[in-house]
Amino acid sequence: MKMGSLDIKLSDNRTAFKPCEKISGRAEWQLENNPEALELSLFWQTEGKGTKDSGIAETIRFDNPGSVGSRIFSLRLPSGPYSFSGKLISIIWNLELAEAKGKDAIQKSIIISPTEKEIVCTDLISDSEEEGHKNSFLKFTGKFKFSSHRF
């Protein structure tokens, strides 16, 4: 691990999971400074034609982590929304390890889906149907806390 780096290692190197599954891994860091805290966040974000949205599902805080260290973590994934890609919108889940008050951060994309594969609808449905899915998704995400997020 290089100085000034952060890393997230998931158990068995898995990156695709079923909804509500428990996931575990190790957060590692080797920093030049001594941060007050590090935060591991599970969040979704949209990518596509419209304005980006994002929401945090869970955050684990590591207080006084020291400049070099690692912590094992586990968390329960939410029931949805599923990882999805259409022509208009993609829903992407990420784990992010970041300094609580700093600019250093690393992200790892994961898939959350019953099939453990991203649901792809680029050819199967029309734009208007996809718009309907997008609206349902936005209603669904109302269950989560929306917040501004570093990207």
Place this chain on the structure above:
Amino acid sequence: MKARDNPFSAGRTESLSYRHNGMSKNGLLLKFRQLDYKAAIIGPKGSGKTTLLEELKRGLEDNGFIIHCVFVNDEKPLSKDARKNLFARLKKGDIVILDGADLLSKQEWRRFKSKIVKCAGGLLITSHRQDLLATLIECSTSPELFSELASHLAVGESHPSEELLNKIYAEHKGNIRNCFRHLYDMYADKQPAVNK
């Protein structure tokens, strides 16, 4: 094409930095100081005003200023509560950034400006009109700028031809945001016309 792979997705276009044509970021920050920290970024829709505003915001923060941001658009007017919250948080020396100042009514603008001048230190706005505050810079676009930005975003993808880009630029009257949306749709559908 999946939305996440589209080179003209909002996430990618919003991450583009402002292309300075003339005055640099530091030059603009100096001019803002000379204008007593009250100035406007002027320009038509899709000319990079908000992108430049974000860049200057970071520059001001790096210089130790406390910045308060207010974003107004057609769908999200400035509410009474938002205004009240903002005014309650202001301290002398703070700078308020208002994106979309010309969407406030004349009366709203007069009240807003007088309150900010009284309670804070600075006001940096974007506007389509020139009559609100002294002009810091007038943003504009060109077919060459659009071509450069489109080529930058479409790295690794088939590049649209200059002829097509010029046509799109003219169709959207120089509004680069709308030009990107146009290209987004073309790439989403993977139209063979992209390369023609």
